[in-house]
Amino acid sequence: MPSTIDLRRRIRSIKSTQQLTKAMKMVAAAKLRRAQERMFAARPYAAGLREMLTSISTRVNVKKHPLLAEREREDKVLLIIVTADRGLCGAFNTNVIRGAMNTIAEKKWPEVQLLPIGNKSNAFFRRRSLPLRRQGLQLMQALGHDTVREIATMITEDFINGDLDAVYVIYNEFKSIIAQKVTLERLLPLQRDWAEGQEPEIEYLYEPGPEQILGELLPRHIEFQLYRILLESAAAEQGARMTAMEAATKNAGELVDSLTLNYNRIRQAQITKEIIEIVSGAAAAGK
Amino acid sequence: MADLPTKINLTIVARERKIIDAVVDEVILPGYDGELGILPGHTPLLALLKIGELRYRSGATWSRLVISWGFAEVLPERVIVLAERGVLPSEIDRAAAEAERTSAEKELAYLSSHDPEFAIVEARLEESVALINLGREH
Numbered sequence: 001m002p003s004t005i006d007l008r009r010r011i012r013s014i015k016s017t018q019q020l021t022k023a024m025k026m027v028a029a030a031k032l033r034r035a036q037e038r039m040f041a042a043r044p045y046a047a048g049l050r051e052m053l054t055s056i057s058t059r060v061n062v063k064k065h066p067l068l069a070e071r072e073r074e075d076k077v078l079l080i081i082v083t084a085d086r087g088l089c090g091a092f093n094t095n096v097i098r099g100a101m102n103t104i105a106e107k108k109w110p111e112v113q114l115l116p117i118g119n120k121s122n123a124f125f126r127r128r129s130l131p132l133r134r135q136g137l138q139l140m141q142a143l144g145h146d147t148v149r150e151i152a153t154m155i156t157e158d159f160i161n162g163d164l165d166a167v168y169v170i171y172n173e174f175k176s177i178i179a180q181k182v183t184l185e186r187l188l189p190l191q192r193d194w195a196e197g198q199e200p201e202i203e204y205l206y207e208p209g210p211e212q213i214l215g216e217l218l219p220r221h222i223e224f225q226l227y228r229i230l231l232e233s234a235a236a237e238q239g240a241r242m243t244a245m246e247a248a249t250k251n252a253g254e255l256v257d258s259l260t261l262n263y264n265r266i267r268q269a270q271i272t273k274e275i276i277e278i279v280s281g282a283a284a285a286g287k
Numbered sequence: 288m289a290d291l292p293t294k295i296n297l298t299i300v301a302r303e304r305k306i307i308d309a310v311v312d313e314v315i316l317p318g319y320d321g322e323l324g325i326l327p328g329h330t331p332l333l334a335l336l337k338i339g340e341l342r343y344r345s346g347a348t349w350s351r352l353v354i355s356w357g358f359a360e361v362l363p364e365r366v367i368v369l370a371e372r373g374v375l376p377s378e379i380d381r382a383a384a385e386a387e388r389t390s391a392e393k394e395l396a397y398l399s400s401h402d403p404e405f406a407i408v409e410a411r412l413e414e415s416v417a418l419i420n421l422g423r424e425h
Binding site for chain 1: 300301302303304305318319320323330331332333334335358360367369371
């Protein structure tokens with residue numbers, strides 16, 4: 001039977017862990033709100049881009065554009081793996097990494113390069129035999145346009161040169177505050193997720209020509225897609241951390257309850273024992 | 288004859304935020320090949336924008352802001368601008384813009400004009416100059 005001192009010590013240590021997880025949960029909640037705001041703030045721009053692409057695709061033969069052209073074979077593939085920089089967010093990182101490994105095994109691309117974004121995937125894939133394109137360390141912390149642009153420019157160039165046939169991204173999609181879903185998305189060649197082939201409702205003038213506008217629009221679109229994905233992953237990470245910390249806080253509470261019960265029982269047994277000793281001692285003396 | 292609209296709904300969206308959503312009388316866009324003046328009832332137009340100053344008038348007052356690179360969709364009663372970045376006069380940090388201009392000018396001196404870096408630095412220079420010009424008048 002553990003002594004009361006041991007039990008008290010354990011209870012105290014669990015309580016301080018609980019405070020820690022509770023604090024982390026609150027921090028995650030605050031960060032989640034900010035991440036969500038950034039996500040929502042990016043929506044009008046995304047909608048605007050899509051609208052313009054729709055409008056232009058009715059006028060230009062979009063299939064001619066190299067960034068939209070489907071390749072016959074996907075031989076050389078780049079897989080971008082987006083994880084968090086830090087752990088303590090449940091299965092968030094492991095899910096993406098497992099998803100990436102499964103995808104690589106399933107698709108059997110002859111030549112795969114990886115571009116891990118986030119410390120966790122970097123740490124994991126650094127020790128694997130797969131070739132890394134470059135390391136995207138600490139990217140998630142300072143999520144800005146410059147770093148996104150750098151990556152977007154690099155993959156676009158490699159794609160046009162023929163060094164890459166396709167670029168995929170695997171990441172945690174933000175479904176809701178409590179739900180994330182590992183999603184594989186093709187970044188290049190661009191998926192035409194905008195409406196196409198509809199009769200143009202409005203006859204536009206183009207300034208300069210439609211081809212030129214398309215040429216400028218598409219790289220921005222790729223960049224923005226990548227940016228959107230990173231924002232989603234950042235929000236999903238905070239959501240996952242919040243859920244994980246909530247569960248940890250609850251578990252710690254349950255543990256404290258059961259330990260306290262145990263502690264009180266032992267304490268009571270001890271008191272009872274002492275009283276019995278005194279009583280029987282007194283009884284013996286009074287005889 | 289159909290009535291021509293008398294006002295324009297102007298929406299300016301940057302990547303991170305919506306900057307302006309207003310009803311105005313006239314808009315002047317920094318078009319790719321020169322400035323574009325838009326009055327209500329303009330023919331539908333899709334335009335590429337460069338770094339520069341965007342002006343709009345409601346009543347007799349003109350408001351201005353600097354946008355860096357973007358697209359504009361013009362409809363008879365609506366103008367939507369998608370900008371990479373947009374800076375309102377009240378947000379201009381003149382000291383930072385001056386510093387940016389000096390550093391961009393220095394870097395440009397070392398770059399040849401077909402260096403891929405050149406266009407990027409040049410854009411930085413253009414943006415800082417536009418910011419300084421607008422900031423000076425405020």
